[in-house]
Structure formats: structure tokens, C-alpha cells
Amino acid sequence: TEPTVLIAQIQNQSARLLKQNISLNLVGIANSKQALLNRNGITDSNWRAALAEAQHSPAIETLVEFSHDAQLLNPVVVDCTSSAEISRQYVAYLQKGFHVVTANKKANTDDMDYYRALRHAAKAQHKKFLYETNVGAGLPIIDNLQGLLKAGDKLERFFGILSGSLSYIFGEVHNGLTLSQATLKARELGYTEPNPAEDLNGLDVARKALVIAREAGLELELENIQVEAAVPDDLAQMTQADEFISALEKYDAEFQKIVTAAEAEGKVLRYIAEIDNQNIQVGIQAVAQDHPLYTVQAGENAMVIHSSFYNPVPIVIRGYGAGADVTAAGLFGDLIKTMSVETSL
Incomplete structure (x- = not known):
């Protein structure tokens, strides 16, 4: 699946990116039931077992509080679901200081009022809302x-x-x-x-x-x-x-x-x-x-x-344009675009 491939890409490429002065840390993985959170980074390939036993709620309030407590610099939330409920939370994430990277088409095909609200929130907070994978998987x-x-x-x-x-x-x-x-x-x-x-x-x-x-x-x-x-x-x-x-x-x-x-x-x-x-x-x-x-x-x-x-x-x-690999690659590309100008590739 896209999230599995993307997580592997992040874990495998962190060292390479560090040589280019880019620190990319995976600090949270969530499903509909629970969230695995670790401010020091999730580096274990056996993250599924840890997620199954995680005690944190996947609610936006939990993730925002965690980001604040861990003093995360440049936090990004990546949505690999097709959930309308999660896509409706993007404005709140942007307002709380997160960039949003998504493969989920629901936000961009919601009503025009929400479509505009998303872009307004991103602009007002100087955050990025990126969705290259909405169309064509990893194609630009x-x-x-x-x-x-x-x-x-x-x-x-x-x-x-x-x-x-x-x-x-x-x-x-x-x-x-x-x-x-x-x-x-x-x-x-x-x-x-x-x-x-x-x-x-x-x-x-x-x-x-x-x-x-x-x-x-x-x-x-x-x-x-x-x-x-x-x-x-x-x-x-x-x-x-x-x-x-x-x-x-x-x-x-x-x-x-x-x-x-x-x-x-x-x-x-x-x-x-x-x-x-x-x-x-x-x-x-x-x-x-x-x-x-x-x-x-x-x-x-x-x-x-x-x-x-x-x-x-x-x-x-x-x-x-088919398969998890190309979509995950597109998400990874968007993730890199959220880096500040000083540390971009």
C-alpha cells in the first residue's frame, strides 16, 4: 500500500537527505483507531506491531498537542486515506501550523466553499497544501x-x-x-x-x-x-x-x-x-x-x-499510473517541497 511504501522511503532516505542538510523524521503513524508517536523518530521497520499496541488517539487534538510538546519544526501531516472525514480536517491542521500533503482527492473535490477555505488557510498560515498525487499518481x-x-x-x-x-x-x-x-x-x-x-x-x-x-x-x-x-x-x-x-x-x-x-x-x-x-x-x-x-x-x-x-x-x-510505488514516490516528492527555502534540495 502507499503508506507502507512511503514509510519505507522516508526511513531509507533519511540518511541520504541528512547529507544535504535536510532532517526528515517520521515521528507519527496513525490509522483510524490509534496513533504511534515518538518524538525521536520511528525507525523500526516493524512499526505495524508497535502501532497495533499504541495507546494514543489518532484525533487531531492529540497530534497537535504532540507536535507542540515535541517542539516539532516544520511539521507535515500526510494523508494516504480516501476519507472525507480526514480531508475535512485539513483547514484545522493548516491553522495549527502543519503543512498538508495528500493523495486523498476528497478535499479538492469537496464543495467550492471548502476548496477556497483550504487555500485561504494555507496562504494565511504560510503553509503548503500539496496534492500532486491527486491526479496521475507520481506524474507531474x-x-x-x-x-x-x-x-x-x-x-x-x-x-x-x-x-x-x-x-x-x-x-x-x-x-x-x-x-x-x-x-x-x-x-x-x-x-x-x-x-x-x-x-x-x-x-x-x-x-x-x-x-x-x-x-x-x-x-x-x-x-x-x-x-x-x-x-x-x-x-x-x-x-x-x-x-x-x-x-x-x-x-x-x-x-x-x-x-x-x-x-x-x-x-x-x-x-x-x-x-x-x-x-x-x-x-x-x-x-x-x-x-x-x-x-x-x-x-x-x-x-x-x-x-x-x-x-x-x-x-x-x-x-x-498504477500501483503503490509511483503514488508513494509522488507523496515523497511533495513532502520534500515542504522544506524551507534554506534547506531545500
Whole structure:
């Protein structure tokens, strides 16, 4: 998982960073039940056992008090969950002097009032709110987009494959697997949610598209996005994984007809998010060989940015977008960005 890989990265790279005058200490690990806190740093790779026996509450009050008592310099909270409850605490963390680094898309796709409040709190407290991994795992999408916009560029059109899991599934379908076989394979590799319906219903991609649209200045809400799920609605709404897989197997033959029809025209199916003017739409498209997303390999993310500066030839950012390693690497990169100017890389 992302937190496991990230913790290992922090523990393994602390010595290297120290040579560059960067002191990065892991002093707390929390789950929904308890928090393991140690002002001297958590260096043991067997932290799971210690966490299971930890007596501290994971509540924000406990962590703020600990940070104060330990006199932590430049504290950062990293959110690897998908919890709306935790994302709603970001403003409080910022106000208490923490930077916030997150892979959790809930904050940036909450209502616009909270979206603005977050940025206001970060600015007022001179703290960083960083979320590169909200879109494209470890790919530098947000960073590049922010750089363009700060330079006076304007997003004119965007389209892309924003789900590593759906990229993998659709790639495997064109390699001869059925939809249910490809989905099960993706789940076994850890690319999908425990219940793959949460990938195939398209809502995760819709959230990512909304993050990008808002970066570009569009004041839209999640309900403004046109979402076409990759499977029929009755399947997309299933909450039990076993029930979903069973139903998906019955849908295989129907989906195969869509695949065969696309291949007969020399096309491939891709699950694409598109932003054009004030419209965002998410769904399956059959693309031909001259389309920028035709050659995307299974598991890759790819984004095509048409802007005032980059037109008619767009910016294309492409790379691996599935799995814990790339997301953890993106989180680690954001973590390093919270360092003060004097000690930055």
C-alpha cells in the first residue's frame, strides 16, 4: 500500500537527505483507531506491531498537542486515506501550523466553499497544501499545470486517461481477456479498489478531472460532470465485491461486442476524461491510430493539454499510473517541497 511504501522511503532516505542538510523524521503513524508517536523518530521497520499496541488517539487534538510538546519544526501531516472525514480536517491542521500533503482527492473535490477555505488557510498560515498525487499518481501533472497558469497560460482543452486501473483493464481486454478476467487480474495486482465497482463506475476519474478543471479556474462541482460508467448502472452501484464480480462475468459477452466493434474499425477502447470550456465528461471512447491516446499501454496514465501557449501541438504527459510505488514516490516528492527555502534540495 502507499503508506507502507512511503514509510519505507522516508526511513531509507533519511540518511541520504541528512547529507544535504535536510532532517526528515517520521515521528507519527496513525490509522483510524490509534496513533504511534515518538518524538525521536520511528525507525523500526516493524512499526505495524508497535502501532497495533499504541495507546494514543489518532484525533487531531492529540497530534497537535504532540507536535507542540515535541517542539516539532516544520511539521507535515500526510494523508494516504480516501476519507472525507480526514480531508475535512485539513483547514484545522493548516491553522495549527502543519503543512498538508495528500493523495486523498476528497478535499479538492469537496464543495467550492471548502476548496477556497483550504487555500485561504494555507496562504494565511504560510503553509503548503500539496496534492500532486491527486491526479496521475507520481506524474507531474498538477505541478506543470500550475506552472503554465502562473506564467499566464490558459487551459483551452484537456483530455486524458486518468485511471491506472482502468488503463490496465482496457489494455488487457484488447490483449484477449474478458472484462471480468482483466478486472480480477488488476485487483490481484493491487491496482483497483477492493471492490472494483469503485473503479469502473467512473467516479474516481470524475474527481481527478474536477481537480484539473478547478486548477484551471473552473468553479464546478462534482455533480456538474457528465459521467458514463464503464459498466451498466446496476453493476456500477454494487457495494459488495463478490456480487459485482459475479455480475460482471454475466456482462462479459455484451462488453466483448463493444470491443469487437471497435477493433473492426481499427480502434481501441479507452476510458477518457475530457474538459472543454465549461464542460467535463468522463466515459468510454473508441479511438483511432491517429489519436494521442491510442498507443497508451496498459496501466499508463496520459494527459493531453491544449493551452494558449501550446496549440496546435499540445503538451503530452505520459507514464505509469498504477500501483503503490509511483503514488508513494509522488507523496515523497511533495513532502520534500515542504522544506524551507534554506534547506531545500
